[in-house]
Amino acid sequence: MSATRADxxxxxxxxxxxxxxxxxxxxxxxxxxxxxxxDAVQDASVAAIEVWTRTGIPSNPTGWxxxxxxxxxxxxxxxxxxxxxxxxxxxTTLREPDREVPAESVIRDDVLRLVFTxxxxxxxxxxxxxxxxxxxxxxxxxxxxxxxxxSEPTMAKRLVRTKQKIARAAIPYHIPDGRELGARLAGVxxxxxxxxxxxxxxxxxxxxxxxxxxxxxxxxxxxxxLVPSEAGSEALLALLLLTDARRxxxxxxxxSLVPLEDQDRRRWHRAxxxxxxxxxxxxxxxxxxxxxxxxxxxAIAACHSTAPSFAATDWREIVRLYGILADVxxxxxxxLNAAVALAEVDGPAAALDALDRVDASARSHLWQAxxxxxxxxxxxxxxxxxxxxxxxxxxxxxxxxRHLRTRLDAARAxxxxxx
Amino acid sequence: xxxxxxxxxxxxVDWSAPEQAEEMADYGRFGTEHAEHIRGGQVLxxxxxxxxxxxxxxxxxxxxxxxxxxAETKEVLSGFYLLEATDLDEAVKLAAEIPAAWNGxxxxxxxIPL
Numbered sequence: 446m447s448a449t450r451a452d453x454x455x456x457x458x459x460x461x462x463x464x465x466x467x468x469x470x471x472x473x474x475x476x477x478x479x480x481x482x483x484d485a486v487q488d489a490s491v492a493a494i495e496v497w498t499r500t501g502i503p504s505n506p507t508g509w510x511x512x513x514x515x516x517x518x519x520x521x522x523x524x525x526x527x528x529x530x531x532x533x534x535x536x537t538t539l540r541e542p543d544r545e546v547p548a549e550s551v552i553r554d555d556v557l558r559l560v561f562t563x564x565x566x567x568x569x570x571x572x573x574x575x576x577x578x579x580x581x582x583x584x585x586x587x588x589x590x591x592x593x594x595x596s597e598p599t600m601a602k603r604l605v606r607t608k609q610k611i612a613r614a615a616i617p618y619h620i621p622d623g624r625e626l627g628a629r630l631a632g633v634x635x636x637x638x639x640x641x642x643x644x645x646x647x648x649x650x651x652x653x654x655x656x657x658x659x660x661x662x663x664x665x666x667x668x669x670x671l672v673p674s675e676a677g678s679e680a681l682l683a684l685l686l687l688t689d690a691r692r693x694x695x696x697x698x699x700x701s702l703v704p705l706e707d708q709d710r711r712r713w714h715r716a717x718x719x720x721x722x723x724x725x726x727x728x729x730x731x732x733x734x735x736x737x738x739x740x741x742x743x744a745i746a747a748c749h750s751t752a753p754s755f756a757a758t759d760w761r762e763i764v765r766l767y768g769i770l771a772d773v774x775x776x777x778x779x780x781l782n783a784a785v786a787l788a789e790v791d792g793p794a795a796a797l798d799a800l801d802r803v804d805a806s807a808r809s810h811l812w813q814a815x816x817x818x819x820x821x822x823x824x825x826x827x828x829x830x831x832x833x834x835x836x837x838x839x840x841x842x843x844x845x846x847r848h849l850r851t852r853l854d855a856a857r858a859x860x861x862x863x864x
Numbered sequence: 865x866x867x868x869x870x871x872x873x874x875x876x877v878d879w880s881a882p883e884q885a886e887e888m889a890d891y892g893r894f895g896t897e898h899a900e901h902i903r904g905g906q907v908l909x910x911x912x913x914x915x916x917x918x919x920x921x922x923x924x925x926x927x928x929x930x931x932x933x934x935a936e937t938k939e940v941l942s943g944f945y946l947l948e949a950t951d952l953d954e955a956v957k958l959a960a961e962i963p964a965a966w967n968g969x970x971x972x973x974x975x976i977p978l
Binding site: 613615 | 866868949950951952953955956973974
């Protein structure tokens with residue numbers, strides 16, 4: 446039985462990507478050296494391609510990869526005599542004779558340890574996002590660089606510096622206990638949410654991009670799985686699922702952004718909506734009615750994603766939820782979204798007023814676009830055209846520019862006011 | 865076990881003056897309570913007593929001293945501890961007990977093992 450090289454590489458890529466992160470976590474926890482663990486997994490993957498091309502893929506590829514990576518790690522530790530301190534620290538795990546993959550419960554705990562290490566609050570937020578993508582999602586440095594829009598050498602440097610800080614400052618590989626767990630989990634949630642929004646806002650760019658939205662959903666799912674019964678993690682996963690469910694309808698065939706109002710709701714991902722709603726319900730039950738920002742955002746997303754049409758959406762409930770969200774989590778972006786929603790309850794004039802009160806820091810192209818819509822609905826085509834032009838000049842993605850060009854045309858075509 | 869320098873940043877006051885006695889007592893308490901982790905440390909006189917030394921042109925060059933290029937900042941380096949801790953989380957917990965962290969800041973930096 447001989448597998449073709451392409452087959453082997455594809456299957457290996459899958460195994461490395463899904464299981465590599467778990468193997469990495471086990472090695473990092475036992476060696477307390479992320480760089481070493483990463484190099485070992487990398488070396489083992491290269492060896493696997495070589496061997497498996499000749500022998501075929503073994504029955505337990507994960508175990509094979511684990512044993513190989515572990516041997517590589519031991520080799521490196523032995524070779525570098527200056528590392529005697531670390532060898533002592535790496536404990537008995539690595540010195541035990543070769544054996545199969547550690548028990549599932551051990552792997553799960555090590556993965557969670559790695560989650561908390563990569564998302565440690567003493568690391569800069571952008572460094573945490575990059576490291577999470579590299580180690581927890583198993584993306585290559587090149588892929589992380591592309592996804593976060595920096596050059597590969599810059600990303601490589603950032604990752605090295607981050608791993609160096611973990612090693613030099615002795616950032617621990619451990620699961621925070623009781624009182625600390627909640628606060629540290631919130632930090633992890635922020636990283637996962639940022640991974641998602643990075644992907645979401647980039648949607649439609651012509652550059653081939655790694656699917657950060659999918660990675661974020663995967664990470665959020667991992668958290669729900671590893672730390673069960675956490676209202677915050679459930680709310681985050683609910684929010685991502687409910688938002689992501691609408692993704693298939695977000696872009697038109699020509700790559701332009703389709704506003705919620707015009708989206709073909711039949712293309713929304715029904716199963717994701719259902720799962721998101723169920724998770725949100727569970728999360729709310731758990732937190733006894735005290736809503737946190739992710740729960741509120743998920744509840745707003747649920748209103749949209751379960752509405753049969755734009756007109757039949759429960760806009761009053763959405764405006765009410767935005768009101769609570771603005772109280773518990775004051776944020777100009779929230780004010781911007783709340784103002785746009787207000788149009789469906791109190792009309793475009795009230796929405797325009799609310800938009801004009803939004804803090805200067807949130808006056809992005811989205812703010813301009815929102816004002817353009819309100820002006821257009823108020824029959825002020827000339828003013829609308831002006832702000833759509835401004836929005837068009839600032840819009841960062843092609844999808845948004847395409848959409849805004851259509852709106853600008855609509856504004857220009859709008860009949861002049863009678864008086 | 866890793867060692868960390870905990871550098872305290874506080875208002876630029878004279879820690880030897882009687883007005884600081886109360887806060888110095890807080891530092892004293894920190895010292896007693898966490899003695900097992902403390903490998904050293906000192907408090908510094910205010911920056912008005914500082915002398916900045918530079919040697920122009922590198923080693924053997926002209927020694928130039930000045931009273932320091934201090935910009936008017938609210939918080940200045942006012943002292944340090946050398947702490948021993950199992951990891952950064954423990955070092956951060958210790959740093960949070962240093963009075964400087966309560967109304968100033970403590971910078972925790974790992975020490976290069978030599």
